[in-house]
Amino acid sequence: MVERKVVVVDDEPHVLSTLAQLLESAGHTVVGKAATGEEGVCLNEALKPDVVLLDLQMPGMGGIQAANCMMSSRPVPIVICTAYYDDELVNAAAGVEVYAYVVKPCRLPDLVPAINMAVSRFEDARLLRGEVDALKNALAARKWIEQAKGILMRTRHLAEDEAHKFLQQESQRQSRPLSELAKAIVLAEEALLSGVHCNGKVAGVAA
Secondary structure, three states: OOOOEEEEEOOOHHHHHHHHHHHHHOOOEEEEEEOOHHHHHHHHHHHOOOEEEEEOOOOOOOHHHHHHHHHHHOOOOEEEEEOOOOHHHHHHHHOOOOOEEEEOOOOHHHHHHHHHHHHHHHHHHHHHHHHHHHHHHHHHHHHHHHHHHHHHHHHOOOOHHHHHHHHHHHHHHHOOOHHHHHHHHHHHHHHHHHHHHHHHHHHHHHO
């Protein structure tokens, strides 16, 4: 079993104590305990646990709101520990990327698989976000390159393959990423056209 650092958040002292004992007996380390959602958010940022066990019903900031704050400030695998498990809870928790649930009273045979599931789902989601971000960056880079090629084809009277080759050669010569060079060309062209347009308007007014 992988040992994990855990923060436990529950407004009932005996539940906090019980959860901590169960986790320690399973080989995990409870690095922090909190009685409110606000405290849980602070401990997540300060202690950087591997997983957070979070009560749903708490005075002040409830579990869903606390989970939302954690995922915004420092994303972490979250397990909701609750006496209330229904469709409304599932829908609300899904909106803030809660990854597993345990129904109270929590038992060790339920707790350990829930933690492992939360960590696994969290890692899968992080990888997926990375792939999506990489795809977005690739599409953005392609857009800049296509626009830069169009500018070179128009201003230098080059064929498309010649414009692409020119960009590649300039990228190597300047030791600059191709997409960054292409973006600079496009922005420079836009600035030039904007300046020409503004000068034309001023001249027209003066006349």
